[in-house]
Amino acid sequence: MEKSASVASQGQAVSWRDYYEMTKPKVVLLLLLTALVGMCLSTDGALPLQPLIMGLIGIGLLSSAAAAINHVVDRRIDAQMARTYNRPLPKGKVSPQRALTFAFMLALIGYVCLEIWVNRLTAVLTLASLLGYAVVYTMYLKRATPQNIVIGGLAGAAPPLLGWTAITGELHPYALLLVLIIYTWTPPHFWALAIHREKDYAKAEVPMLPVTHGIEFTKTSVFLYTILLMVVCLLPYLVGMSGMIYLLGATALNAVFFYYAWKLKFHADQTTAMATFKFSILHLMLLFVVLLVDHYVRF
Numbered sequence: 001m002e003k004s005a006s007v008a009s010q011g012q013a014v015s016w017r018d019y020y021e022m023t024k025p026k027v028v029l030l031l032l033l034t035a036l037v038g039m040c041l042s043t044d045g046a047l048p049l050q051p052l053i054m055g056l057i058g059i060g061l062l063s064s065a066a067a068a069i070n071h072v073v074d075r076r077i078d079a080q081m082a083r084t085y086n087r088p089l090p091k092g093k094v095s096p097q098r099a100l101t102f103a104f105m106l107a108l109i110g111y112v113c114l115e116i117w118v119n120r121l122t123a124v125l126t127l128a129s130l131l132g133y134a135v136v137y138t139m140y141l142k143r144a145t146p147q148n149i150v151i152g153g154l155a156g157a158a159p160p161l162l163g164w165t166a167i168t169g170e171l172h173p174y175a176l177l178l179v180l181i182i183y184t185w186t187p188p189h190f191w192a193l194a195i196h197r198e199k200d201y202a203k204a205e206v207p208m209l210p211v212t213h214g215i216e217f218t219k220t221s222v223f224l225y226t227i228l229l230m231v232v233c234l235l236p237y238l239v240g241m242s243g244m245i246y247l248l249g250a251t252a253l254n255a256v257f258f259y260y261a262w263k264l265k266f267h268a269d270q271t272t273a274m275a276t277f278k279f280s281i282l283h284l285m286l287l288f289v290v291l292l293v294d295h296y297v298r299f
């Protein structure tokens with residue numbers, strides 16, 4: 001692109017990195033891991049290559065598009081928060097129109113990949129997840145209720161189901177169990193961060209739980225959801241979907257998560273909330289790796 005054409009409204013140079021950042025690449029990568037695990041667990045046999053590859057590309061592109069739309073819709077909120085003021089839109093590096101065009105192109109290519117090379121069920125469910133995150137959560141719930149992330153969390157929890165349907169073309173209760181795990185994990189994941197960033201959200205007038213109900217109530221909620229998560233994580237073993245490797249791995253991971261949530265509630269220092277948030281990401285990543293290992297190495 002010509003340099004003159006690559007300069008947005010406020011005169012700052014635009015690079016591909018700004019577009020890359022709008023896709024929330026690390027979040028999408030973890031979403032794709034959960035989708036891959038959904039794919040692998042859906043069959044005892046070898047995975048067919050076409051829905052495997054095109055499924056991951058399609059789910060990745062639609063998730064990235066959802067993230068880019070979130071950047072457009074939230075640009076004024078993001079401009080007011082220390083964590084996000086530096087993003088490409090609040091900085092004026094990318095205009096809302098260009099960001100939307102980018103998101104629309106990603107969404108279109110992603111949808112076409114799923115519709116043509118995977119199946120319609122997966123295409124429609126993935127599009128519904130995009131709308132759930134970009135429209136229902138970002139445009140409405142985020143500004144409306146402290147339960148925003150509990151309800152909106154369903155979109156981010158969907159990828160294992162999307163992976164499962166990509167391979168089988170059918171819904172299955174086991175896939176919903178994987179969704180339930182991420183759904184229950186989301187509140188402790190996000191509220192730990194929201195405790196650390198409470199002032200940011202209060203300043204931007206976003207009604208996150210620590211702003212509306214206080215930090216102590218939020219810590220209690222993180223603690224209780226973490227206990228609920230420990231129970232939900234037993235289900236794959238109890239219904240016979242996963243075996244001993246999973247049970248041992250999940251129990252170890254949940255014990256550490258419980259320790260963080262307990263410390264956050266009863267013995268917190270300045271660093272505990274952020275440490276809990278960071279561990280939540282490692283927890284989910286390792287939990288899904290353990291599901292995968294358990295699936296292929298049964299004893």
Ligand code: HEM
Nearest residue numbers: 026027030031034083149152153156157182186190193281
């Ligand atoms: C409604 C649901 C969710 C909310 C509100 C939420 C919120 C957040 C926020 C605000 C951050 C940014 C932290 C920062 O900038 O330092 C973050 C980071 C992250 N989230 Fe979530 N999250 C949700 C669901 C998920 C899901 C479903 C996944 C993956 C399965 C996920 C994976 C991650 C990862 C990997 C990061 C770190 C990103 C980085 O370091 O760049 N999140 N989350």
Ligand SMILES: CC(C)=CCC/C(C)=C/CC/C(C)=C/COP(=O)(O)OP(=O)(O)O
Nearest residue numbers: 027062063066067070126129130133155156
């Ligand atoms: C198709 C599909 C599976 C779509 C889901 C896509 C997706 C990116 C889900 C992740 C959820 C997430 C990062 C929420 C944070 O938004 P926020 O606005 O509260 O956080 P922010 O302040 O960091 O932007």
